[in-house]
Amino acid sequence: MTARVDRIVTSGTFSLDGGTWDVDNNVWILGDDADALVIDAAHDADAIAEAVGDRRLVAIVCTHAHDDHIDAAPALAARAEAPILLHPGDRPLWDRTHPGRAPDAELTDGQTLHIAGTELTVLHTPGHSPGAVCLYAPALGTLFSGDTLFQGGPGATGRSFSDFPTIIDSIRDRLLTLPPETVVHTGHGDDTTIGAESPHLEEWIARGH
Known part of the structure; x- marks a missing residue:
């Protein structure tokens, strides 16, 4: 059976640098009728578990460790006995939200994850x-972008641990090189495509300065 993509939207808060904001997050579930993988366990472990249903949860993959994307991860992991995967570069952010509870495995650039006969490249x-x-x-023509790329531009870089030139380099060198028809499933808000965002790179750079 071909892997399918499901989305649920959960609501909560994002806190960093002394501020707190209300946010709605996209939680993406990739899998088939037997197995599933969750991308960003945000806010509501019960709602995510209900969406997974009786499928085996093989992993919880974190696109990054801002608290609104990981706050429900340990509870969901415990409930489903699933590992949490995070890039080590975000461990300081993770530890602010979940001190004493480390992720279970590290994500590395170029790593391949497998779910329901589908490959995901990190x-x-x-x-x-x-x-x-x-x-x-690639088999689905899909990118899960977390908060790196949205409909309309890059993710925010005005807070701690972020950097605008770095995100522009990442988008230009790693994402805009993908096929233009690639559908981008974002961490918040609506989908876009690589082709829709590519023409605006110079505008983003000018806006960032």
Whole structure:
């Protein structure tokens, strides 16, 4: 059976640098009728578990470790006996939210994850955070971009652990080289495509300065 992509939207808060904001997060579930993989366990472990259903949860993959993307990860992991995967560059952010509970395994650039006969390639795309990653499924023509790329531009870089030139380099060198028809499933908000975002790179650079 071909892997399918499901989305649920969960609501909560994002806190960093002394501020707290209400946010809605996309939680992506990739799998088939037997197995599933969760990308970003945000806010509500019960809602995510309900969406997974009776499938085996093989892993919880974190695109980065801002608290709104990982706050439900340990509870979901314990419930489903699934490992949490995170790039080590974001361990300092993770430890702010979950001190004493380490991720179970590290994500590395170029690593391949397998779910329901589908390969996901890990692309390290720092900028929004040091250990931010995107997940590319070429067979599905799909990229899970976390908070690196949105409809309309790059993820925010105005807070601690972020850097605007770095995120621009990541998007230009790692993402805009993908086929233009690639569908981008983002961490918040609506989908876009690589082709829709590519023409705006110079605008983003000018806006960033």
